[in-house]
Amino acid sequence: MWRSAARRSSQIRRLLSSSAPPAGAGAAVPGPCIVHKRGNDILHDPWYNKDTAFPMTERDRLGLRGLLPPRVMSFEQQYERFINSYRSLENNTRGEPDSIVALAKWRILNRLHDRNETLYYRVLIDNIKDFAPIIYTPTVGLVCENYSGLFRRPRGMYFSAKDKGEMMSMIYNWPAEKVDMIVVTDGSRILGLGDLGVQGIGIPIGKLDVYVAAAGINPQKVLPIMLDVGTNNEKLLEDKLYLGLRQPRLEGEEYLAVVDEFMEAVHARWPKAVVQFEDFQMKWAFETLQRYRNRFCMFNDDVQGTAGVALAGLLGAVRAQGRPLQDFTNQKIVVAGAGSAGIGVLNMAKQAMLRMPGIHRTGEGHNQFWVLDKDGLITKDREGLDSAVARFARGHGPDEIPDLHEGASLVEVVKKVKPHVLLGLSGVGGIFNEEVLKAMKESDSPRPAVFAMSNPTTKAECTPDDVFKHVGENAIFASGSPFGNISLGNGKTGYANQANNMYLFPGIGLGALLSGARHISDGMLQAAAECLASYITDNEIRKGILFPSVSRHITAQVGAAVVRAAVSEDLAEGCCDVGPRELASMSELETVDYVARKMWYPVYSPLVSDK
């Protein structure tokens, strides 16, 4: 199954990369857009605003004459002007502390976002590699930490514990008639930065920017949401500028009542919207997923999106060793972090192992994983273990490595297990230290893999420099936040892959939306992960490249894989004018084409006033 997916995938990739305009460029010749505003109201609406690019005919028709300098600039001139000012900012801030430079870059992008969405999204799409670290991890973490001070104007919606009983009417305050994609957080575990309360709104905003750039979701139809149920962050509670509720977090039934009311309100107004849960602390991440996943079209990105990306990376590590994929079942994997992300990865990896041909279906008995949390190795001797974690606890059977006791340290575990892969989702920077990495050098794999997946950069378990220095040149490295590749001398490169759920969530959300799925099944998520895993060629894998760059090409394929899985499980109800039968009749290539054509692409539309 995996090999044929790889072949199919490369066929599709060749096809997509031979078509010159970007995926979704079907919308490149835009039809006219009816605008219900005039004059300054248009200039102050980032959706319609073209700044100096309004042609004279529109300036006359829309009451803009005299409100703009007389010279009409082209879109290309505006684009170049912005990129030039961004590059001068880079030059002028050279040598300044990283956080100052990063925030200055975020500000210049954010100002454009506030003013002119068409130009903003075009520069974002064209420069996603450069700008992702600003609008997404790591800078978005810094923005969240400083949100109350940086706040100038709201973006998205805020539902607080004080709004109980009001949400059903509040949801109608959102001006857009249609919403396709919602990303919601309660701010309780923002990246690896902990509880940031209302300031966590930066994460849904950043994730939805990635949706627009990588999945072509129309920005008029996205909605970032903060559920402010209080914060337990003492520093924020004492901060006079803090913009959220100054009360401890709601717990238990009180908490769930708020989330229930919010979900009902969203569903009542936009029954087909896809809701992505993001950065909820573990207990609520799992509880809300179980509570809503069969009732609404929703998923938890940290649990499910991350799992798919990690699985693709784990399978890549098998291929890099020159082993067949079935060998995945023999890989020894040490995971540091038994939280929402770590357990999500373990569940999906275990499911994948159990689906591999030839595996002894020993079910729960088949345990290739050694899992650690803040108290060390988790074994069956641990008291009060959560059932989600307990299935991965090491026991006392004959297969167990002697002397690996409850609470063993990371370095002890790595020394004794000699794992093929060491994967970090702990939220603790630097725990893959020199001793641990030197122990990884003795791995049973010819290509030991180290995935330091915690975000932002300061929380990465190690850096690529550390890995290539201490584990060796054959190592494979991936991190949650971006690092640069490492020159290994003799013209060789140590690849710093980015293993981040941003490779999957855009395709999962888009595929769920375009299939009109009633809910998002394990099969749809698996299809997304398999598609990503099979995207990279053997040649790339041999070099140590595990993931493609984020692009609309990869999203179109992941999205199509999700649509097809929804169809095959009879979950697809269709979207807009494309019904379930039509979806079912599409070939694989036609589905990719359909998904790509549905992507929104930013171009100035001719504006026609209705006044």
Ligand SMILES: NC(=O)C1=CN([C@@H]2O[C@H](COP(=O)(O)OP(=O)(O)OC[C@H]3O[C@@H](n4cnc5c(N)ncnc54)[C@H](O)[C@@H]3O)[C@@H](O)[C@H]2O)C=CC1
């Ligand atoms: N690269 C990616 O796509 C993603 C990365 N993440 C990152 O993963 C990290 C964890 O996220 P969650 O699982 O949601 O958090 P969580 O708070 O639910 O779990 C953290 C886990 O790490 C454990 N831990 C703490 N100190 C440790 C240590 N010294 N050694 C081993 N384990 C330790 C904790 O006991 C807990 O089990 C965050 O930094 C987050 O940014 C999360 C989702 C996606």
Ligand SMILES: CC(=O)C(=O)O
């Ligand atoms: C990437 C992501 O979702 C996280 O770090 O939480």
Ligand SMILES: [Mg+2]
């Ligand atoms: Mg997250």
